[in-house]
Amino acid sequence: MSEKNIESVDPANSKEPEDDNDLDANSNSTAEAEADAGAPKEDAPADFDKAIDAAGFGIFNLILLFVSIPAQSAAIFESSSMSFILPVAECDLRLTLEDKGVLNAVAYAGMTISAIAWGYLADTKGRKKILYWGYLIDAVCVFGSALSQNFMMLVVFKFLGGLVVNGPAAVLFTYLTEMHGPKHRSSVLLIVGMVTSTATISLPLLAWGIFPRDWDFEVVGLTIHSWQIYLFVLGIPSLVSGLIFCAMPESPRFLMAQGRTEEALQAFQHIYHVNTRKPKDTYPIKLLVQEVPNRKANRDEVIYTIEEKTGEKVPQKTQSRTLMESLRSGLAQMKPLAHKPLLRLSLLLYIMQFGIFLGMNTIRLWLPQLFASMAQYEAEFDGATASLCTVLEFSVNKTAETALDYANACSEPKEISMDMYTNNIIVSACGFLGYFFAGGIVKALGPKRLMTYGLYISGTFGLLLYFSVSSLMTLTVSALFLTITGIAVSSLLGAVVALFPTQLRTVVVAISMMCGRFGALSGNLLFPVFVQIGCLPPFIMVSSVLLLAATLSIFVPNPAKATFS
Helix, strand or coil: CEEEECCCCCHCCCCCCCCCCCCCCCCEEEEEEHHHHHHHHCCCCCCCHHHHHHCCCHHHHHHHHHHHHHHHHHHHHHCCCHHHHHHHHHHHCCCCHHHHHHHHHHHHHHHHHHHHHHHHHHHHHCHHHHHHHHHHHHHHHHHHHCCCHHHHHHHHHHHHHHHHHHHHHHHHHHHHHHHHCCHHHHHHHHHHHHHHHHHHHHHHHHHHHCCCCCEEEECCCCCECCCEEEEEEEEHHHEEEEEEEECCCCCHHHHCCCCCHHHHHHHHHHHHHHHHHHCCHHHCCECCCCCCCCCCCCCEEEEEEECCCCCCCCCCCCCCCCHHHHHHHHHHHHHHCCCCHHHHHHHHHHHHHHHHHHHHHHHHHHHHHHHHHHHHHHCCCCCCCHHHHHHHHHHHHHHHHHCCCCHHHCCCCCCHHHHHHHHHHHHHHHHHHHHHHHHHHHHEEEEEHHHHHHHHHHHHHHHHHHHCHHHHHHHHHHHHHHHHHHCCCCCCCCHHHHHHHHHHHHHHHHHHHHHHHHHHHHHHHHHHHHHHHHCCCHHHHHCCCCCCHHHHCCCCCCHHHHHCC
16 A cells, blocks of 8 residues: 555546546545545554554564674775784785785775665665675675785785675665664664774774784695784674675565565564564554555546555566666766755865865874884884884885895794784774764764864874874874864764755765775875875875865854755
C-alpha cells in the first residue's frame, strides 16, 4: 500500500469512472483506500519511520553497532597505516623522502577518483552488496600490501585499497541511519564518531605491540618483516566486516525507494524478530507505503497507489539506470549549485575543505616519521634535545644516506625508541578527548565562531611548529594543532548540512569530501619537496592554507541561522 503520489496526467492511459463514487478511475483502489480508513492502525500502510520504529531497538541494533567497529576501523586503517610503517620499512623498501610522501598520499588518490562511481553503485545495486563486497575486496588489497616486496607493489595495493574502501566506508553511514528510526539516529552517528577516534588510537597501540618484535622470516619465497605483520593485522577488520555484512539484511529504506515493498517488509520482520525474539508474523505492520506508483494519474488528480492484494504479487521495481543516465541525473541535481546564491557558498566550502584537509592530514601523517626521527636523534646524541628544524634536517640526511649508501646505513636493524609510540598515542588520545568536549564548545561559542576561531588557532599552531625548540614542545603543539583542527572539520561538515537544501546536502558533502581528500593528497606530496628546500616552507604551506580557510569562514553564513531545511 502506498502513500499519496501526485502525478501528471496521461489521458491515453486513464479509464472513465464507472460511477460517481469511483473518483480515481480504479474501483478496487478506492475500495481498499476506504476500507483502510476504518481499519485498525496496524493495518494502515506505514511509511519507513513508522515501520522501523515498530521493529524496535534491541539485539539487531547492537549487532549492527558491533559490526560498525571493524567496518569504520578498516577505513581509518586504510588511510593512515602508511604513516606508521615509514620509519620501520625505510631500509626494507629503500624509501626516499618522496617515496614516503607517495605512500602517505596514494590511498587518498584512490579515494578521490572513486567517489562518483561508488555513489552510482550504492544507489543502483543496494547497500548490502557494496558493504560486503567492498570490505572483502579491501581485505584482499590490505593482505596484498602486507605481502609487498618492494615500493611499487606496495603503492599499487594501497591505491587499490583506497579505491575500494571509499565505497563501503561512505555507505556504512547511510546503512546505519537507514536501519534506525529518528529517535536513535543521532546517537548511532555519535557512537560511530567514537569508534573513529578509538581506531585512530589503536594504530599506534598496535605498532607499539608489533614493531619491536623480531618477526623476520620467509614464506614461500616471500620475505616477511614486522611491519608486514602489522599491515596483515590491520586487514582483519575488513575481512570480519565483509563476512558479517553477508548475513545482514538489505536496507529496507533502499528497498522501499526501489518499490520492492515485499522485500522491505521481510527485512522489517527480520529486524523485529531478532530484536523481540517473537515470530515474524506478529510484526504489527502488514502493509508498507508503495513509493513507486502502479499507474498514471488523471489530470489534477490525487491518487493512492496501492499494491495488488489479489492474484500473484509482482514486486514493483524501478528500472535500473545506466551510468550515463545516473551522471546526467546527478548533473541535473547539482544544477542549482552553479547559480546564485549556492554557487558562492559551495565554492567557499570546497576551498575551505581542501585547505583544512591539506593542513591537518599533512601534519598528522608525517608525525610518526617526525617522532621517530626525534627519538633517533636523541639516541644518537646521548639524549640531547633539538628543535624541530634540526630534527627535520637530520631526518632528510638520514633518508638520503639510506638511499645512497644502503649497505652501511641498513647493515643493522633500526631500533625505534619507545618515545615514538608513546608520542603518537598521546596525540591520538588528545584528539579522542577533544571529540567529547566538542559538543560543549559548540554550544558555548556557536558553530561559526568555533569554526573561525578554531581555524585561526590551528593556522597559528601550524606555524608555531617551526619555532619548536624541544621534543616536548613539538609534542604539545602538534597535539593541540590536530585536536583543534579536527573540531573545526566537524564544524565545517555541520555547516554543510545546515546551509544547503535537503536534496543537495548529500552531493555537497560528497564533493567537499573529494576536495578534502585531494587536499590531503596534495599536502603529503608537497611536504617532502618543501622539506628539502628548507625547514620553513612546509610549515608556511600548512599555516597559510588554514589561515586562508579561517578568513573564508568569515563569509560563511551562520549555520545556526540557516533558512534551508
